[in-house]
Amino acid sequence: MKRALVHRVRREQRGAWFPLLVFAAVRFGAAPVVRYGQGDHPGDLPPAMWYWPVALVLAYAAISWFYLRRSDRLGLGTRVGPYLALGIVLVVLITVYVAWRATHPGFLADLHGPSPVVLFLDKVVSPAGTIGLALLLLARIERSWPLLAVTCGYLGIMLGSGSLPDPSPWGFLPGLLLEGGVLLLGGVGLALLQRVQGRSAA
Numbered sequence: 001m002k003r004a005l006v007h008r009v010r011r012e013q014r015g016a017w018f019p020l021l022v023f024a025a026v027r028f029g030a031a032p033v034v035r036y037g038q039g040d041h042p043g044d045l046p047p048a049m050w051y052w053p054v055a056l057v058l059a060y061a062a063i064s065w066f067y068l069r070r071s072d073r074l075g076l077g078t079r080v081g082p083y084l085a086l087g088i089v090l091v092v093l094i095t096v097y098v099a100w101r102a103t104h105p106g107f108l109a110d111l112h113g114p115s116p117v118v119l120f121l122d123k124v125v126s127p128a129g130t131i132g133l134a135l136l137l138l139a140r141i142e143r144s145w146p147l148l149a150v151t152c153g154y155l156g157i158m159l160g161s162g163s164l165p166d167p168s169p170w171g172f173l174p175g176l177l178l179e180g181g182v183l184l185l186g187g188v189g190l191a192l193l194q195r196v197q198g199r200s201a202a
Contacts, residue, residue, distance in 0.1 A: 018187070019138065029051075079142075082137065132155040
């Protein structure tokens with residue numbers, strides 16, 4: 001009886017479908033910014049760089065509002081605090097890192113090249129990478145295997161896309177659409193799954 005109650009409480013506390021939908025919107029919204037906001041001069045802060053900290057901070061604000069509102073409505077405490085804290089810390093760190101790279105083109109220049117390790121780090125240490133890292137923590141907090149599967153799919157596509165250079169100015173678009181699509185479909189799927197589970201438990 002106690003175990004069933006704990007399982008029900010954990011299920012009611014889950015709401016990862018909302019962060020997935022929010023981050024899908026953030027990824028899709030990056031398309032025109034990445035295409036037209038790269039800047040013209042090396043060493044300058046490109047306009048695209050400002051999109052990510054603003055968009056991610058707004059995203060985490062919306063996610064915080066959602067979980068707090070949901071907690072008040074259900075009368076249950078929320079365990080999402082560590083996730084939101086990690087997200088904000090990652091936003092700050094990545095913003096500082098990207099700004100440093102933009103204003104110091106020679107930074108780590110000796111490591112730039114086709115090295116798989118460097119390419120992997122560039123993917124992970126990126127605004128898109130921070131979304132996946134934060135979602136991994138959320139999957140652990142909510143103990144959600146479906147969310148973990150969606151996150152792994154997102155990270156797999158993110159790490160695998162853009163491996164080969166594409167001269168087209170829209171060469172980044174297929175990978176971005178795939179990443180956003182995984183988040184969007186994952187959010188819709190988790191929302192439907194939670195609704196079905198809620199009805200079956202009623």
